[in-house]
Amino acid sequence: MTAPPQGTMKTFGSILLPLDGSASGAQGIGCAAWLADQLGATLHVLSATPKPLPPAQALEELRVPERQRARVSLHQPAADPPSAVLEAIRAHAVDLVVISARGESARAGDELAGLVGHVARAVIEQSDAPVVLLPPRYREALPWESILVPTSGEAAADEAIVVAVRLAHAIGLKVVVAHCVDHAAEAEAAALSSYADAPHHEYPRRLQEMLDRAVACCSREQCSRVGDVVMCRGEVTQEVIELVRKRRSSLVALGWHGDFATGHAQVVKRLLGALTCPLLMVTAVDRAPFALHVGDTLEARAASGAPRPLSQP
Numbered sequence: 547m548t549a550p551p552q553g554t555m556k557t558f559g560s561i562l563l564p565l566d567g568s569a570s571g572a573q574g575i576g577c578a579a580w581l582a583d584q585l586g587a588t589l590h591v592l593s594a595t596p597k598p599l600p601p602a603q604a605l606e607e608l609r610v611p612e613r614q615r616a617r618v619s620l621h622q623p624a625a626d627p628p629s630a631v632l633e634a635i636r637a638h639a640v641d642l643v644v645i646s647a648r649g650e651s652a653r654a655g656d657e658l659a660g661l662v663g664h665v666a667r668a669v670i671e672q673s674d675a676p677v678v679l680l681p682p683r684y685r686e687a688l689p690w691e692s693i694l695v696p697t698s699g700e701a702a703a704d705e706a707i708v709v710a711v712r713l714a715h716a717i718g719l720k721v722v723v724a725h726c727v728d729h730a731a732e733a734e735a736a737a738l739s740s741y742a743d744a745p746h747h748e749y750p751r752r753l754q755e756m757l758d759r760a761v762a763c764c765s766r767e768q769c770s771r772v773g774d775v776v777m778c779r780g781e782v783t784q785e786v787i788e789l790v791r792k793r794r795s796s797l798v799a800l801g802w803h804g805d806f807a808t809g810h811a812q813v814v815k816r817l818l819g820a821l822t823c824p825l826l827m828v829t830a831v832d833r834a835p836f837a838l839h840v841g842d843t844l845e846a847r848a849a850s851g852a853p854r855p856l857s858q859p
Contacts, residue, residue: 557712558641562590562675564631564665565608571646572609574680577824578644579614580688581678584717590638591618594630598622628668635675642713643669644678647818661818662806670827671804676709677827678797685822690796692720692773693826696786703801706828710799711764713826714771721772722793726785783816790823799826 563578565571582589593608604622605615623630635643647662661682662670670677693710697703707723714721778785790798798821800814817825 557716558585559587560590560638560640561585561587562592562631562634562638562640562643564592564627564645566593566627567607567609569609570648573646573684573686574644575610575614576686576688577678577680579617581642581644582617587641589618590621590634590640592621592623592631592634594625594627595622596624598624627665631665631669632672635673640675642678643673643675645669646680646684648682661815667806670802671806674829679825679827681818681821681825683822684824687796687823690717690719692722692793692795693797693799694786694789694793694795695721695723695799696782697723697725698801705830706799706801706826708764709826709828711768711771715768719771719796722774722776722795723772724776724778724786724789726782727777727779783813783820786817787820790821795823797824797826799828802827802829804829
């Protein structure tokens with residue numbers, strides 16, 4: 547694994563790890579502690595409880611290993627868990643949340659109970675902070691090596707690229723950007739075109755345009771973490787799962803609209819049920835245009851410059 551760049555500004559200086567004392571909730575401890583070490587970040591551990599315990603006892607009951615306790619900043623607010631987590635994100639200027647999708651908070655009768663508990667759901671629906679979400683089948687595999695970013699051209703996908711690039715630069719990871727083209731959409735595009743192989747010509751140009759606007763406020767050094775841009779055709783969920791397997795991705799960064807009730811959330815639900823690696827959930831924000839150019843000397847520059855052809859993986 548490539549060592550993190552020296553002298554890098556702390557883009558992710560504050561990490562929050564909510565715990566409820568359950569074994570499934572404690573799955574995030576290793577990941578959060580590793581990230582805090584790599585980023586030089588403050589690790590906040592939160593346990594919402596009406597009866598706070600002495601720190602040593604609380605950390606013991608929360609299953610935090612003794613070797614990791616010295617670096618932890620413990621918080622035990624007397625509030626309901628979702629509210630406590632959301633307030634902690636604001637109060638401690640949290641840059642990254644690490645949370646297991648399921649803990650003791652999973653409620654029977656909820657259609658999402660098998661995939662995500664109500665605390666994790668509240669965090670990824672109501673907070674703008676990026677969330678490292680550990681799926682029910684999560685298997686810890688540290689250190690991370692690469693981030694896969696499926697992109698659709700929407701603002702949420704653009705923001706996922708931004709966060710992935712910054713995180714990858716901070717801890718020395720490779721980024722793979724993948725544009726998955728649904729067969730039905732491709733067939734429709736061909737039917738509307740004046741020539742049958744239009745998608746073959748159009749998609750590389752469209753992908754370049756998507757990347758051109760994807761990254762704002764990222765340095766050339768940060769953008770150099772993008773190692774590959776690939777295109778795949780098929781059902782999105784299956785294509786992402788196959789790419790994770792082929793590329794041995796450590797993390798999948800997903801642009802998020804903030805609502806499990808939308809149609810786009812079906813992809814998230816399927817991936818939560820299938821993947822064993824974490825999902826980095828990123829909420830879209832409004833930002834100015836910027837250009838990301840991919841090649842041997844990948845760089846970011848203002849969108850007013852003339853675009854260069856997209857290199858092929």
